[in-house]
Amino acid sequence: MGDAAMTLAPCPPMGWNSWDCFGTTVTEDEVLANARIMAERLLPSGWDTVVVDIAWYDPTARSHGYNAGALLSLDAHGRQLPAPNRFPSAADGAGFGPLAAQVHALGLKFGLHIMRGIPRLAVERNLPVLGTPYTARDIADLTRVCAWNPDNYGLNHDHPGAQAYYDGQVAQFASWGVDFIKADDMQAPYYADEIEAYARAIERSGREIVLSLSPGTHLSTEHVAHLRRHAQMWRISDDLWDRWEDVHAQFARLARWAPFQQEGGWADADMLPLGRIGIRAERGEPRDSRLTRDEQRTLLTLWAMGRSPFMLGGDLPSTDPGTLDILATPALREVLADSTANRELLREPMDGGELIVWSARSTRSDRVYAAVFWTGDEAHEAQVPLASILGTGHGTISLADLWGGASSPVRVRDGALVAAVAPHGVAWAALDPVR
The missing domain is CATH 3.20.20.70 (Aldolase class I)
Incomplete structure (x- = not known):
């Protein structure tokens, strides 16, 4: 069977x-x-x-x-x-x-x-x-x-x-x-x-x-x-x-x-x-x-x-x-x-809530997915080092915001994934290497 x-x-x-x-x-x-x-x-x-x-x-x-x-x-x-x-x-x-x-x-x-x-x-x-x-x-x-x-x-x-x-x-x-x-x-x-x-x-x-x-x-x-x-x-x-x-x-x-x-x-x-x-x-x-x-x-x-x-x-x-x-x-x-290696990377208790980060990898390309969740009742400015998601030596990447901004837009700044995550919200991105 x-x-x-x-x-x-x-x-x-x-x-x-x-x-x-x-x-x-x-x-x-x-x-x-x-x-x-x-x-x-x-x-x-x-x-x-x-x-x-x-x-x-x-x-x-x-x-x-x-x-x-x-x-x-x-x-x-x-x-x-x-x-x-x-x-x-x-x-x-x-x-x-x-x-x-x-x-x-x-x-x-x-x-x-x-x-x-x-x-x-x-x-x-x-x-x-x-x-x-x-x-x-x-x-x-x-x-x-x-x-x-x-x-x-x-x-x-x-x-x-x-x-x-x-x-x-x-x-x-x-x-x-x-x-x-x-x-x-x-x-x-x-x-x-x-x-x-x-x-x-x-x-x-x-x-x-x-x-x-x-x-x-x-x-x-x-x-x-x-x-x-x-x-x-x-x-x-x-x-x-x-x-x-x-x-x-x-x-x-x-x-x-x-x-x-x-x-x-x-x-x-x-x-x-x-x-x-x-x-x-x-x-x-x-x-x-x-x-x-x-x-x-x-x-x-x-x-x-x-x-x-x-x-x-x-x-x-x-x-x-x-x-x-x-x-x-x-x-x-x-x-x-079409993803693999799906896992929780981080669960960090903080004042007012938990910062939870998940990652996954595409089965069709070198794309990596990252989701930054915030469980608190007030918005939270999250910064997650790209190295913790992609590993060291990842090179230049481009970013696609998978929720199209919504109320938790995500961006890359100073080697980190940065988002003002809404209460009980998520910032969700696809990271693609730049050839």
């Missing part, structure tokens, strides 16, 4: 996910509206994946929570089906096939969220497991249940029917044209047998499908070899929302995981709560992201320098044009897709 996985996600995926704006309640029309804006405004900048998040199989889904005991939409073998009142094209057993086809026609990829295990409703009804003599009760593990979602029981992977259930579920996803699966409740605690079984089911489906694992609560780097063998993305934190403290906490996590980022396997610092969020979400009321523009640039720059996947959470049709412009910034894709 490891070698095959390397053909998928050669660079960190970029896309949109329905969670931050619609929680459990997204509809077919809303998915398509976001897909159309993505294709028109963001696809040229590398954003190409549309993901329907949790509970697409719950006809009674609501804002701010989950429904215990809901009559989920299931087929005769206990596999989830899109709720037809929310996804009309799924009627008559069509599943997500028609919706995926429309997304594909826009030049995009289609993804969905799924919970670990088997629906409790399938166990209550004792539905047969496709292609086996077993039933849902034979394979369920009633002790390995999710702590925060009531939909499923776990699976007993000592029983052959458990793998058969996942095989049948993923085969159905593949028949619908699914390109991306976000599999949840896999890593907290770390369910190695579940991860292996799900990866095996994807391999057996015969379709190339990116596997993203969640959540990332206290995820240790000791699992990295196992993760690389079986998945292309893995979360490294709990849910991230539009709060500066959430963004700030990711500096340490990405610094720890950056050395492990490689083709086909990406530590994921979670979704980007940018644009119009909270419309019918799990947390908060409808709002534009509470992150300032400088905090938004910091988030995006840190994710790019740390090579975290980009999964946007805002509703694109109602997101302000300025945010869409920021998301289309060419440097984001350039650094995310």
